[in-house]
Each structure stands twice: as structure tokens, then as C-alpha cells.
Amino acid sequence: MTKIAFVGTGFVADYYMTTLENHPDLQLAGVWDRDSARLAQFCAFHKVRAYADMQALLDDTDVRIVVNLTNPESHYEVNKACLEAGKHVYCEKPLAMRLDDAEAVAQLAAERGLTLCCAPANALSKAHDAFADLLSKGHIGRPRLVYAEMEDGPVFRADWQNWRSRSGAHWPGAEEFKIGCTLEHAGYALSWLVDLFGPVVHLSASSALCFPDKGVDDREALAPDFSVGLITFRNGVRARLTCGLAAPRDRSLTVLGDSGSLILRDLWDDNSPIHLSAPGNERSLLERALNFIEHRFGRTLPVRVLPGRRVTSEQAGRKRTLPSYPSQIDFMGGIAEQAAALKEGRTPFFSGKVALHLTELVLALNAGENDYKPKTGFEFSPRWSGA
Template structure:
């Protein structure tokens, strides 16, 4: 039986290099070719990686050799390209968000179901080793019943950095202006939401707030309409868990998640790290080092200028082979989602981040971005799918 392994990229911008770096982890996946609407960027990318360029999107979609189309274009192009790929009979893996409206997302999910195709969505960080280690602790009852979660997706004040000179491995500039126009919530909240939904199931209701707190992000942006650069949402899950998620472009970088349960707490230090340190404080006990630091702070009458994670660091099982990952801070195995999709298609099963789960995540991120108050989710999925 033929294995779904032939893929093609639509889009060769900054994020495409992350996918190329992690493609090395999956020798069964074969990149047939790529296309980009930027006629100057496309040949540069193809020369760098020695990949075949397509002459047009139509040429890529009509290539019978291609099984899965990887949509790495800008968010406002996602819907049209996803739809075109599905109509051409291709499975689709799309960078976040799936679409810029819930109505468009519903059309895509329905079209995929109608054509018996699989459409999956990024990000892949909830398929990480860190996620599996966390899931194992929860399933083992170490924390007891989880009740409250604090998730951070703060990227730091990147607009105050020298971002204009940031380039990918193959020379693509970081699309800072465009990211400021789209907004950090649509770009980044999925990294935390995918973990939350993967661990705790569907959200029933939420209340959110978003705002543009730094309207001046440099001369390149002063004539543009910028999206919110801060959002915070409180989520109530069907399972009873309550979570607070912040997402921003100003507060110091923090991509951690803290899970509080009846019997203890667990902290994942960095959701962008495939093997992030994970700390467990069973029964909320402090380590010896924590007790020493607490004593020093008590005597000094002030906090020490560093963060000390409570509990012990949980060891990972030995890896058969270390995954090749992008440089810090994006140490995510970007291609793992596509590998999982290909395996699921082969086995006839639905990948987790597809179908109703993907639609649910899209509704969450869109309403977090919009700052929706007292919002009742209209999408859901069976917890057994998690």
C-alpha cells in the first residue's frame, strides 16, 4: 500500500526554514517541490536547499505526485490556498491560524470531510517530548485532579529589538511588520492553546480582553493599522479545569505553563522547547535548594533576582536519536505534525489536531484575539479524541 509521504511547500518565507531544518528528522517524508508568489524569494530558497521550484500554484496542485500540501503562507492567504488544495484532492497541513474567520474555518473542515481528506493545523509543539512527559504525570495521578493552569506566551519587546536585520538560514527576512499587523495572539496563542486542549479537552466558555498597548513600533509601522499586542483569556474546560492564558509582545519573554492540582504542581519551563525542563512539586513540597533560597530571602527581606522552579526536575527517557531542531528559542520539531498526519492517513485514523479539534482551536484563538467577553464556545470535540 502506498505511504503518504510526498509533500510540497506553498510559501518559502522565514518559517519555511524551520520546517526544512526539522525535515531531516523524518527520512520517510519526501519534499517534492515548493512554490512561492515572490519570484525573487523562490529561486533563492530552491538554490539553498537544492529543491525543485514549481512554476505556479496550479502546477503544484495538479502534480499527482504530491500527497500533502504544506501551507506556509501569510495568515490572510490560508483560507484560499487551503480550499484550493482540498479541491485539488490534496491533504493539507496549515500554519496557524487555519483561517481568519470561524465561518471560513467551518467551510474548510466540511470540505475536507466531504472529500475524505485530512486537514491539520500547526503548531506541532503539543506533539513534543515535553508534552508527552507532562501528559504521563497527569495520567499517573501525580498531581491528583488538575484544577488551575497559568499559561504564558510572552515574547518580550521584540519591536524594540533590531528585528529588521533578522534573517532565516536561507536569507528570508523576519516579517516583523506583517506580524505586528496580524497580531501576536493569532501568531502565538496556539502554542499554549494546543497544549491546553491536548491535556484538558474542549473549552466550554471563555472571557478575554485584548488591546494595542504599544501603537508605535517603529517608523515602518506608523502608517499601518496594527493588531492587538496583548491579550488575556480565562478558559473554563468541560473537564472542570480553569486556565488563564496571556499573550503579548512587551512583557519579558516567558513561555511557561504551571499546572496546579489537588496533590501538587507541575511547571513546564518553555512550551517552545521540545525537551523543556519539567518541574514537579508533589504535595507542593519545596526542594532543599528552594528552602535555602526562601530562608535567605527571609533574612534579607527581599526577593533574589532569579527564578527558582519548585520541586524536582523530571528526567526524560533516553532518546533513540536526538531530534534536529532550530536554534533557540524556536526549538520545536515543526515537521512532527506532518509526520503524525502522514502516519494517521496511512492507518486510516484521524490525527488529533484535525477536524473538530482544529476547528475548536481556531474558534478559541479568534475570540482571544478579538477579546470576546463571556463567550460560549460553539465548537467542541469528544474528550476521547485527545
């Protein structure tokens, strides 16, 4: 049994609480938040212990891993304090808002012999395992090109001011718009890509604030709500990654190989369907039927059909509890993997150098860096052996 503690009880903390029951080897010792009213609300709803202050949490010798669920601008300071107190850390993305701060906490963790892991955990899913297995068995030959989409739709036009978590936390829309969709969302695609294809050696990106009016205080400096990156991996695979808050919702991942393609329907779904196609058989029976109808009537139907045949990612085993749509991810999965690695005496993949590399990449994408060569990432290999 590994005891953990939360720092931060905002909107995302409820996602972690929802999926805690999937991991009986983890025990939540307590939580703390600088907002005393929110802390009381969270503890009353979930019936968990509240620490008197941050120091009381750090002084709890039973706690082995601290889960940093604070706002991104607080990540560096909280990570540093927890590491200095001798705690392993699991941090929501990114590790820090500046690369030098991220490097500093990664170095501190290494010096103290501690693990510093970073969300998201969606690359530890059934869908990922099935996708990686299809790649490793050569179903599409050598992968060459990737299209990754992290478009969340125009949420700023929705009634986001009234969105609430299970325990009543407000969705932090103003904070999300200030941090930007790239820092918030690019990691869901990059964690998959780095896991499958390894380190990135070159990146060219462009980012922009296209919709400055999002219904928040005009004095707030908002981050880019659009970015596109062209990414080259060390093994030669090329990828295009887009992030946005305006285009229709699309969180798909397409990998094109010498002899076929694999399409993941939704990076936010741990059980997402996967579509496999081979040259000459890209169009399914349904797609061919729809094409016939469109030609027959001379108009495009408002229906999207993914090419190829659907292959399931479902696996036998205990059914897991996941948050409701759209965030159908086992958020506690990354912490469970970190705890298991500590117990087994190994280094979890999404820690240290990998976590730092992912942070560097999202910061470069968000800044719209051109002709960027990452400083990190040359000391690890992908988990997928076929890469």
C-alpha cells in the same frame, strides 16, 4: 514514503526544512512562492525543486500533503484551493482569519474525505508525552487550575528588521504585528491544553493594543499585542492564558491539582524540563537556600527558581534536529503525524474538528470576546485518557 510540497518559502519555512531530516518517511517534492526572488533564494540554499506556479504544484499527482506556509491572510484561499485539488493540507496557524472561512474549509475537507491539520506541533513532543504521563499517573491528583503564559518579550524594541532565517528570509515583523501575538502564539498553549483537557465550553477574554509604535508604517492597522483569557474546559478545568509582546519572556505552563503541581518551563522547547511538586514540598533545596539568603541580607535576588523537583522529559531514541533557540520545536512533527495517520487509516488528532476548535478559540481571544461559548469542539475528547 509520503510526498509533500510547500506553498510559501518565508521565514518559517526554514524551521520546517531544519526538521525535515527527522522524518525519513517524508519527501519534499517541491515548493512554490509568489515572490520569485525569495523562491529562488530558498531553492538555491536548500537545493529543492521550484514549481513554475501554484497550479503546477496542485497538478503534481505525486504530492499527497500540501503544507501551507503562506501569511495568515492567505491561509483560507490556499487551503481551499488545495482541498479542491484533492490534496490533504497541513496549515500554519490559524486555519483562517475568520471563523466562517475556517468552518468552510473544514467542511470542504470533510466532504472530500481529506484531512485538514493545523499547526503548531509542539503538543507532539517528548515534553508533552512526559507531562501527560505524570498527569495520567495521578502525581498531582485531579487537575483543577492552569496558568499558561505566552509572553515573548518586547521584540518590537529589538533589531528585528535585520533578523534573517538560515536561507536569508527577513523576519516578517510588520506582518506579525499586524496579525497580532494572540493569533501567532496562543496556539502553542491551547494545543497542549485541548490535547490534555479536551474542548472549551466557555471563554472570557480581553485584548488591547498597548504599544502602537512598533517601528512599522503608521498606515498599518496593528492587532492587539496583549490578551488574557479565562477558559473553562468541558471537564471542569479552569485556565488563564496570557499572550503579549511587552512583558518579559515567559512561555511556561503550570497545572495545579488536588495533591501537587506540574510546571513546564517552556512551551517552545520539545525537551523542556518539567518540575513536579507536592503540598508541603513545593520549595526545592535551592529555593530554600535562596530564600534564606534573601532573608539574611534583606533583599530579593534577581533569580527565578521553579518550585518542586525537576523531572526529565528526555527519552531514549534517535536524537532529533531542532531549530536553534528559542523555537526548539519539531515543526515537521505535525506533518509526519498526519502522514502516519493517513497510512494507518486513522484521523490525526489535530485535524478537522480539533483544528477548527483551536482556530475559533484564538480568534475569540484575539477579539477580546466576553462570555463566549464556542460553537465547535463538542464532538471530540482529549488524547489524555485521564481527563
